[in-house]
Amino acid sequence: MLIRVGIVGVGNCASALVQGIEMYKRNPEIEPAVAFKDIGGYTPRDIVFASAFEIDARKVGLDLAEAIFQPPNNATEVYKPPKLGVVVRPGPVLDGVPAGGLVPKVVEGTVEDVVKELNSTNTHVLVNYLPTGAQKAAEAYAEAALRAGVAFVNAMPASIATSGYWQRRFQERGVPLLGDDTQNQIGATVFHKTIIRLLALRGVKIRDTYQINVGGTPDFVNLMYRKGDKEKTKTAAVKMMAEGQEFDAYISPVAYIHFLGDRKIAHTLVEAEIFGGLTIRIEATLDVHDAWNSAAVVTDSVRLAKLAMDRGIGGPLISASAWGFKNPPVHMSPEDAYKAVLEFIEGKRDR
Ligand SMILES: NC(=O)c1ccc[n+]([C@@H]2O[C@H](COP(=O)([O-])OP(=O)(O)OC[C@H]3O[C@@H](n4cnc5c(N)ncnc54)[C@H](O)[C@@H]3O)[C@@H](O)[C@H]2O)c1
Structure with missing residues (x-):
């Protein structure tokens, strides 16, 4: 089974994730450098990119494989994937525009556009890579994920997985929520x-x-x-x-x-x-x-989110968030979080 992943914010972190997953897929002899090789039957090679959202006019409308190399992205190029058939679509702007003149021309879409795209592309898990400070935009994408019934991985510091409001909404909808702010592989x-x-x-x-x-x-x-x-x-x-x-x-x-x-x-x-x-x-x-350092943990997180979905578990995933994020709902030491994730994978704890 494949995991269909959507991306919010096609910046450096998205670039590293897409390059890395596509490289491992086409080079089966290379062992992916991730903490968990197999998560409930899912390996990193089972991840496919299904949808992507941006507001930078230089990236919107391009195939994801091309958008990841547009300025101002400067993540190291390790692998140039072929076109992936995923067109980058516009999303809600709100407080998303990064500071410092990084996005000279903005293109805007609505939450409804995002919901439609998530549904029509059958996206399972949405990864939020918005710039730091984009709390309202992060909430708009979390809302879209909820409406579409898509798991949400909050890779940036906005308060989503640590917010009682969003925890409750994801719990009620029966959709997994992970976050907040990716803790790099060795950051x-x-x-x-x-x-x-x-x-x-x-x-x-x-x-x-x-x-x-x-x-x-x-x-x-x-x-x-x-x-x-x-x-x-x-x-x-x-x-x-x-x-x-x-x-x-x-x-x-x-x-x-x-x-x-x-x-x-x-x-x-x-x-x-x-x-x-x-x-x-x-x-x-x-x-x-920096960006490459976040990709392994996100590779684990989307697989943990999909495993929870398969098991019908919604709301904040405590063990996966403690392992993969700087500000999780419950903090654990790295070794306690590792043990908790193993127990979750083995079905010995439910979140
Ligand atoms: N190792 C890491 O780099 C790391 C680790 C943990 C957390 N993070 C966090 O992850 C986030 C992404 O990091 P990055 O290096 O990829 O940043 P980046 O600036 O390269 O990428 C952010 C992208 O989001 C786009 N964007 C802005 N507003 C948008 C909106 N409303 N809708 C859709 N797209 C929008 C920007 O145009 C840009 O392409 C940041 O918040 C960062 O702090 C990064």
Whole structure:
């Protein structure tokens, strides 16, 4: 069985996901680098792209395989897929337009257009890659997914999976909801969380910590104007790993540096206190291809969403969201979330 995936926002993350899935499909000898090879019978090669939505006039109307390489996208090109037969359609704009003049000409559609497209393309799971700050636009697409009975994976920081209102609506409609804000395969957040968790488990007192990120993607241009949500989801994720400890945390995307291209560099510092009040200091730097770093987790998430649909489970998926997202309805350490997802896949827990 195939999983028919729709995409909202054909930017860098969409580019990495489409390139990667299509590359693995046409090269069966390459093992996909994902945490879960098989999720209820679904492998990454069972994902097909069914629909796509944009507002940038340079992308709307093109085949998805061509739209992913239009400016301002600058995700590294690893694989050029053939045309996929998926035409990028316009969607509701609202607060979606990224800041910093990234989209010079906007094309607009309605929620009703999105519902019709989701229905006519038989989309099963809709992945939301809107720019940070687009809360109203994210809600418009969540509404469209609900009306069409399509699972919703909220890959960006808008509050959808963590909102009581949306949790209730997806629950009532019997449609799975995952989010919020993808936690990259080996991104700054999961890396930082793991360090803090280890220190907390070893009885170390955390004094303060920072994580400052710089990057050269359009996402970083937008974040320079609208980073509030991102700072919130990242800080909450890290602080939750040392429950009961009070410490200062400064976590922020601090600069767009054009020559970094699709790279993001995260500098992390932790200052803490061990037995006897002595100080330890940990400094780490992570240098990644940002959009590519989100694709594995989304590949897992759409398969977990489809498995829930097959089982008739609607509403927020607790284990899958804790594994794949920075700001899930319930926070878990990376190893607890991994175990919970395995239990979900094996049918030992229902969400
Ligand atoms: N590793 C990562 O890059 C990563 C990790 C976690 C979360 N995220 C989040 O995922 C989101 C997408 O990241 P990206 O790097 O692909 O960003 P991007 O800026 O490259 O892509 C966003 C796309 O959405 C389009 N868009 C804007 N408003 C729209 C609307 N109303 N309807 C349809 N399309 C619209 C833009 O034109 C653009 O093509 C961001 O919010 C980012 O913070 C990214």
